[in-house]
Amino acid sequence: MFDTVLVANRGEIAVRVIRTLRAMGVRSVAVYSAADAGALHTRVADVAVPIGPAPAAESYLSIERVLDAAARSGAQAIHPGYGFLSENVEFARACEKAGIVFIGPPVAAIEAMADKIRAKQTVSAAGVPVVPGRTEPGMDDDAVAAAAVEAGFPVLLKPSAGGGGKGMRVVRSADELPDAIAAARREARGSFGDDTLLVERYVGNSRHIEVQVLGDTYGTVIHLGERECSLQRRHQKVIEEAPSPLLDPMRRARMGTAAVEAARAVGYTGAGTVEFIVDADRPDDFFFLEMNTRLQVEHPVTELVTGLDLVELQVRIAAGEQLPVEQGDVSLDGHAIEARVYAEDPSRGFLPQAGTVLGLAEPDGPGIRVDSSLAVGSVVGTDYDPMLAKVIAWGPDRDTARARLIGALGHTAVLGVTTNTPFLRALLADRDVAAGRLDTGLIERRGDALTVLAPPSAAVHAAAALFELLEAEPAGPVVDPWDVPDGWRLGEPAWTVRRLQAAGGDPVTVRVRGRAAAAQVWVGDGVALAASAHRDGDRLTVTLDGVTHRFAVVHTGGTLWLAAEGQVTALREHERLHDTGEGAAGGGVVTAPMPGTVTVVQAAVGDEVTAGTPLLVVEAMKMEHVLTAPVDGVVTVLSVTAGQPVRLDEQVAVVTPATTEGE
Known part of the structure; x- marks a missing residue:
């Protein structure tokens, strides 16, 4: 077993990994950027090492700086968490070259599954069903457009690299293709450094179900059941649960076998997740989507129903130990549901929020678990993903787990930063969610019913x-x-x-x-x-x-x-009070809906525009928001340029309405 492990991540996952390392008696090393100085993960670790300024590219994504921190702290292994370098094949190679154990799968497995095109080809050869579409590498814009027309609308554009819904676009007509392709490539390039796209048939009434797999270096590969992740917004999971209310034991066994075969096809070791899309109207039909060669955000629900610590198993496998369980030993006890708490404002289109945590209430009680990075005084900025914490509830059955989670979220409060907690409670109370009738479009269909807050009582x-x-x-x-x-x-x-x-x-x-x-x-x-x-x-x-x-x-x-x-x-x-809406009385003032950075400016002073014309794009926490002209008129003020940071509600442009004769 390792003496010292460095955690190459931040936030709630860093805190969660560090706690397991402490329980194992392993010395933990945290790394942090200038924006995270004093963050909770740096306080719970045995050692904390600074690795650079706030931008992720100069800190958490810097292979050189992370490895330097490992060398200085005497770490024998690195746990990458999720996001950042967790699926970066160059990082895994660099660890191997430096003589440091990468707590994850082999380089070959990461390479095979990191590229969605190659992944589909690999698992298809192993007999795993895949979504129809075109996955040829190197398709230019014309080829992507032709593939979309060939597949038939609606289609889904997906970056070949990365995950988390970044860069994904649903396209419903040929007219939408040029803008959708450009936006998907731009976001993929910014998130993953690779703008390669693939095209898949979009399964409308779909359910997203994933299977947790574990493999050791002795050839054993097992699965730990499935998780239902169908409640999504913009392809980003919101609520996850285990087991899925859709699957019976026979379907669970079939999907689990397919997941194990997909893992075997690439010689997988460690913890990984094989994701499938399932037609809600025909649950016997399921298709491989991708394999995440890392720990998933939603892994706690699997831990609660299996009684296994996935981080501990990751560490033990990386240290050369055999899996302590076989497939026949795995049983699912009860039901678990997880809700992701984000710094975002659902009433304003889920725009990311920032601020300082002035007060904090986190729940506890029977069956309740909280994985959190929050503490009073924590600064929530716009440099990283807006997820702050996860609240998870276990119960002997689904209804009990859901009721416990609603109650736990009622005792969750982050004062000083707007979060999505009321939205999560409303979603869990939805009649279809309560009945287990889930699909990836449910949140979009409900619209304002889930996001409009009742006025204070x-x-x-x-x-x-x-x-x-x-x-x-x-x-x-x-x-x-x-x-x-x-x-x-x-x-x-x-x-x-x-x-x-x-x-x-x-x-x-x-x-x-x-x-x-x-x-x-x-x-x-x-x-x-x-x-x-x-x-x-x-x-x-x-x-x-x-x-x-x-x-x-x-x-x-x-x-x-x-x-x-x-x-x-x-x-x-x-x-x-200062009424920030007064300046918009004429209807032509455009303000930043969130703190962030201007990435694209599409207009110039003097341009004649109509209401809805895109003016510029603001990006924060890996999310783009297009600002449009509020009225017909002429752009008379444009006070920002590409690359410029903006504050919440900062004026960025003014469109002066066109006047008519006599006015």
Whole structure:
């Protein structure tokens, strides 16, 4: 067994790997960029080594710097996690040359499966069914377009390298092809350094099911059952579960056998995942999509139903040990479901968000597991993927696991950074999700039903007013009763009136009088309610008319953050709000919908445009967003250039509406 292992990654997966290494008695080494100095993974590791500035290309993707950190720390092996260098064949070769064990599959297996074109050819030769399409290497734009027409619309354009939905485009007509090919190549080139594309038939009513495989260096290859990953948005998984509610034991065995054969075809060792697409209307038909030659984000659900630690097995296999289990030893116990918590705003098209974690609530309890990179004070930037944590629930059956996960997400709150937690709860409560009727288009079909947040309740506004009352009251014993801000007047106490406003909401009038321990609160057009409030650190307990509400609370920078039932509300005094929408009154101001970097500028000052004309592209956290003209008119201001960073809501362009005669 290794004495020291370096983890060449960051965030929640680095923390998760380090914890298993500690349980094994193996010394762990973390690496970090300038943006991650002091991040949680650097604090839980035994050693932390800086490897460069914030850009991933100069730190986490730098083979030279990662290997230098391994040499300086005395690491005998490197665990790559997922993303970054985890499937980089050059990195695996460099580790071998440096005499450091790469905790992953052999170079030949990575090469065979990293290229989706070669992967399909390899597994097809082994008898594994593949999706119809064209996978010739080196196809230019004309060849890709011809392949799409030949396959019949709709088709799916996929980068040959990489994964995670980056660069993938669904094309439904020939008219869409030029722009889709250009965008797919640009995103693939930026994410993977390779813009080679392949074309596949798009299976519309599809389910995404993957099988976990393990292979050792003694020729043993087994599978650990499947995971259902059909709940996706833009080809990125959102909710994953094990086992799949679609498969019965016979279908599970067939798919598991196909996955094992695919792994055997490339001499696979270590942990890997073989991904299949299944026609929801014909579940006996399944097709190979790709093989991920690394640990998957969703591996915890497999761990919870099998009782196996996949990271420990990875390390032991890399150290030359035999698999401690055979296929007959594998059994699936209960059901597990995972939800990915992202720094994004579903109500604004899932745009990435940034900020500092001011307060944090993470769930626990029976059957609950949290894999997280979060801590109070953590800075969430735009340099890396926006995933912050994973909340996983196990239960003896699917309904129990789903109910536990909804409850756990209700006790998850990241104050200071907008997350997708309310969206996840709404998705898990969807009637089709509850019934196990899943497919990759479900989230898109539901649209606003899953993303529109209900306005803050009266309890939230009341809690905000009571919190301010608590803050104003003396901390110790009352010496002078005139120091108590209870609104005392002859006759009866006076009301203190506040106008509070949540982001994106209308101002609400809140009246409060008395002391926090025995007050009256009047919210909006409601009625006066008896109320009391008590604060214990970052926890606020409020009782309204006999009903108790509990909040996580943080007050900073003029904003009060309140979190309950998985929903975080940021409230400010209305008169202190800055309305960022005022400048758009004329309809022609274009602002950055997220902090990021301008990658493409497609317009120039003086251009005549129509509403919907693309003006520029902003990229953040590996996601592109096209900004378009809001009205017909002339571009009169264009204040950014390609490569320039922009802030959230920063003005980047102005389109002046065309005037008509007489105006």
